[in-house]
Each structure stands twice: as C-alpha cells, then as structure tokens.
Amino acid sequence: MANNNPFIPGGAPVNQMPMPGKAPANDNFEVDLTDVEVGGGFTIPDGIYKIKCTNVEQGVSKGGNPMFIWDFEISEGPHKGFKSKIFTAITPAAMWKVAETVIALGVGQQGSVVKFKRSDVLNKECGAMFETTEYEGKNRSQIAYVMTLQQMLEALK
DSSP, rough: OBBOOSSTTTOTTTTTOOOOOTTTSSOOOOOTTOOOOOOOOOOOSEEEEEEEEEEEEEEOTTTTTTEEEEEEOSSSSSTTTOOOOOOEESGGGHHHHHHHEEEEEEETTSSSSSOHHHHHHHOOEEEEEEEEETTTTTTEEEEEEEOHHHHHHHHTT
C-alpha cells in the first residue's frame, strides 16, 4: 500500500490519518500543492442578513491612513456563521462609512463626537446588505453597507 501521508516520516497507508498528538514533533512543515487548484471564494445569496460584530481593531490602510477593521458574522438563518470584514478608513472622504457602521451598531449618532470601547460593540447586532463582487478574478460575498436593526426590519417588509 502506498505511503502518502506527509505528516508521518516515511508516509502512512492511504486510509490512515495521524491522530492529533501522535505524530513526532516537528517544527518544519511541507505539503505538496503542485497539482492543487484553488477554487473561487465562497459566496452567499445577495440580500439582507442580521449580523453581529465579533471584533474591531485599529489598523493602517494600504494608503497609510488610520482605519478600523470590523469583523462581522451572520448571526441567524441558513448562513449563520458566515464571516465578513469592513475596513473603514479615518479620512474625510471615508468618514461616511465610519458613521454608517457606528450608527448601525448603536454606539454613535451623526453630528456628534463618538467614543466607544471594543466591549461596547462586541456581539452587537445590526443588519447588512451582502453583495457578490469580483476580487482578483474570484467571486466573493461582502458587506455593501450596514444598517440598524430597525432599518433592516423595514427593508425586509
């Protein structure tokens, strides 16, 4: 029988996979991806979904601008658990996206200075319009915009 398991020195029979903790300790990894073709991104049907914020961090955009990186996850329905990010640059031209996001999460209002902590937005729910877009030749679902839960309910009527 062929030995083709790259995690066990000398390989292993085709139908045997190593159990966690059973393979010898090794800090060097190698896997042969020569004949492997990576498929397109995972997509969900375009539409409105209830999402929750699972994290927010401060970062820097490719253009060198400060930004918030928001992690969201669909919180109910058949696509529950689907994850998506929103990148909101802190620039005059992009502040509308920051405002849209903090308003949707209920931690800020237009026309005011907004202060919030990560704990203020974690697990907060809002609505999101997902759309399929193409990125580097592959389709992917991403959040087009976010809205309050009330706006979501009105949009779904």
